Amino acid sequence: MIIKKFEDDEEWLEARRTKITGTRLKDIVVLRGTNEKEEFYNLIAERLAKPREKGIKPMDRGHLLEVDAINKCEEELGKTFNKDLVMWSREDNECISISPDGYLDNLTEACEVKCLGSGKQLKAIILNEIPDDFKFQCLQYFIVNDLLTTLHFVMYDPDLPDNLSYKRFEIKRTDIQEDIEKYLEYQRKKLEEINQIVIKLSY
Secondary structure (H helix, E strand, O other): OOOOOOOOHHHHHHHHOOOOOHHHHHHHOOOOOOOOOHHHHHHHHHHHOOOOOOOOOHHHHHHHHHHHHHHHHHHHHOOOOEOOOOOEEEOOEEEEEEOOOEEOOOOOEEEEEEOOOHHHHHHHHHHOOOOHHHHHHHHHHHHHOOOOOEEEEEEEOOOOOHHHHEEEEEEEHHHHHHHHHHHHHHHHHHHHHHHHHHHHHOO
């Protein structure tokens, strides 16, 4: 067995990178018939990504990188997205809304950007699928905007090597039309239920 001594916490934390420690073991062990856990992809990321710059909150980092990500998408597609800070709402119910990160002025294409941790980025690349946490968000674009034909879901992490730092998924309305109709109706019913409860509680 090897024993290493450290001068301070920072040096100790750095030494833990890329290793399965006692704290991490529970987040790595996969029971038969289940998928790899998130920490598995974080370990891969620690071997491939540059260490994250300290002191920047994840949400602030996402906002800072969002424009770069959309610029990369524009470069790849040869299109220019409107990046104004806006919210789209359905005309028949303004409570059904989405805030696009970028969109074509004719409203037929939009761009949703995620600048997540390197582990999440690599998981999406390895599995070649949009993270489950964001599938309903993607669906909402089509539910709100009847003109939308294509959504570009862009993932960007400059801490990873160039060939892994940018990933774009393309979602077509024609492939998810049934879900669009299903969850539009679902939202209408839920909002009506909320309205009835609010009316009842207001007396």
